Amino acid sequence: MAEKFRSNPVPADMPRTADVVIIGGGPAGAAAAWAIDRAAPGTRIVVIEQSSQLAAGASLASLENFRTCWAAPCLHRMMQRSIHIFHHPDEFLGEGVKLGVKQQGYLFVGFKSADAERLRSDVEHLHRCGLTHVEYLDGDEVGRRYAWLKGRVLAAKYDPIAGWLDSNALVYAFARAAQNTVFLLDVRETRIRVVGGRVVGVDTANGAIDAPKVVIAAGPGARALGRGIGIEIPVVVRPRQSFTTPYRHAGFEEDSPCIISAAPFPHVRPEAGTGAIFAYEYRWNTHHTGDYPVRDKLEEPVYPVSQWKDPRFPSLTLGLMARQFGYAPGEGFADPRYLRGVDHRAGYYVYRDNATYALADGTRQPYDSQRAIVDRWPEVEGLFVSVAHVGHGIMSAPAAGEILAAHVLGQPLPDPAFADFGLDVPFVEHDMGGLSDNKVK
Ligand SMILES: Cc1cc2nc3c(=O)[nH]c(=O)nc-3n(C[C@H](O)[C@H](O)[C@H](O)COP(=O)(O)OP(=O)(O)OC[C@H]3O[C@@H](n4cnc5c(N)ncnc54)[C@H](O)[C@@H]3O)c2cc1C
Known part of the structure; x- marks a missing residue:
């Protein structure tokens, strides 16, 4: 009965009571357990x-990437805190913990004068926010630093405090570091129990647990858990794809940064020795050929998520990047060896769905926010959420865990800017858009 990890436990191996139950064992849930245990x-x-x-x-x-260059203060402070923890695993996660951190930077590139203008103004904004380590590079400087990009790029924004890590190692490091925590695996049909407006525990297919506090950290499963107790958690999901290739073209070295191309922002980084990993926020709803109606978001996920893998995605991504970087057929990203042995994956991005900004006439316009919701649920005592981690839930996990822990324990937030992750904060400046398009238009 002392095991920390219990798989499909028989009722006798189920804990009967807990101080806090966390539903979901992804980066958000594991980080929440680590941070609550650390604080209390x-x-x-x-x-x-x-x-x-x-x-x-x-x-x-996921690509397991991290970066500091976020335009909204709440986001870049969240990432800076998390990256500090990635750099000090011994101090925060335990002696000898290895997260496989590779800090090789992020290089956002542009090909046209409008791209260069956008990158320059992004860097100016980031400098005003105190992120003075982020550099604007002209095409010559890019070519000097990265010979394979010489003559192919007009300008770039470079974030040296960026890279990638092993997300599975991170989640298991949180789990091992969370001292007084039991992880129940393979446990289905979890339902929250609420009596008189107050959380009293959860029921599961394996048995019930009484607890005064429950955290929903179930990624795309959050909305369904909320509906089980009659609340609407304002999140929507969008499928996103990535793929790994065993091949990488000459010049694109193992120590290269992650390269973020111009709109629609396909990106790639070195992976697995000789390979590369690619992704972008592809218009899944208009390209998908299945039975689902063309909409740009789903309230609830549909499974298996693999049904969203568009078989054309790897070749479309490579074709797009070959065009953008000016490679002739057979060269660079147009080399057919990229398409041999591709490992193609899909997963859900979860977005907050209650972000709006004011128009001149006073009406409010919805927008796709990059801000997670990490907060207590106001109408149900003892209920907390850590959801809507969009495309950065790995890089933000440690800080998101600490914010959640502050709410659960009734302590002050670690940084006042983190109030922007509140459920009812409709708008935060520079919180819009995806990889580099962070401005309200
Ligand atoms: C293509 C792609 C690329 C990405 N690239 C990056 C990147 O480079 N860097 C980065 O930081 N992030 C990236 N992300 C985003 C990142 O993966 C997510 O933000 C992060 O995984 C969110 O963590 P989470 O714990 O909220 O949700 P998830 O990772 O989805 O985990 C939720 C967990 O809850 C469990 N669960 C769900 N419902 C229930 C239930 N009812 N009962 C019990 N358990 C439940 C699930 O099984 C799962 O284990 C990427 C995502 C995709 C799809």
């Missing part, structure tokens, strides 16, 4: 994961 050692925590392993959601498809 001895808290009895139970994490419930429906799969047979932790980190069974979007992180399986």
